[in-house]
């Protein structure tokens with residue numbers, strides 16, 4: 001399987017780049033050791049629109065949808081977003097800390113944003129993901145592992161249990177080629 005190349009600046013060369021203001025420096029820039037998989041869709045279970053891009057760029061219009069009223073003002077981001085068609089958008093350099101995990105803990109470490117790369121799959125807890133999403137995800141994880149010492153690939157629900165349920169029961173971990 002070919003992989004998605006990540007350059008020295010933490011940019012995936014084949015990803016469409018959309019700049020999010022929601023990032024900051026990693027407290028330990030050399031500790032990039034985890035990948036966190038999420039699902040997201042805005043409005044929920046509505047695919048193909050611009051809601052996620054608007055959320056991650058602080059451009060949500062609360063008048064567009066009742067759900068958007070609840071999330072306006074959130075300052076969040078993710079390094080990557082994989083659309084249903086397998087296309088890849090990058091919002092934050094892998095070298096920087098994106099704001100995707102929130103309160104979180106894995107083994108003896110909390111604040112997982114500090115040392116993780118966040119990948120959002122366009123989806124929900126109620127729908128299967130597409131073949132093209134798994135293909136892109138695996139090529140991306142492969143590329144990430146070539147440049148960063150990734151020890152764990154986990155779901156958001158693994159690091160924020162009780163608070164988060166994504167990537168959800170339809171995410172098939174058997175299809176993640178971890179090695």
Ligand SMILES: [Zn+2]
Pocket residue numbers: 037038039100156164166
């Ligand atoms: Zn999540």
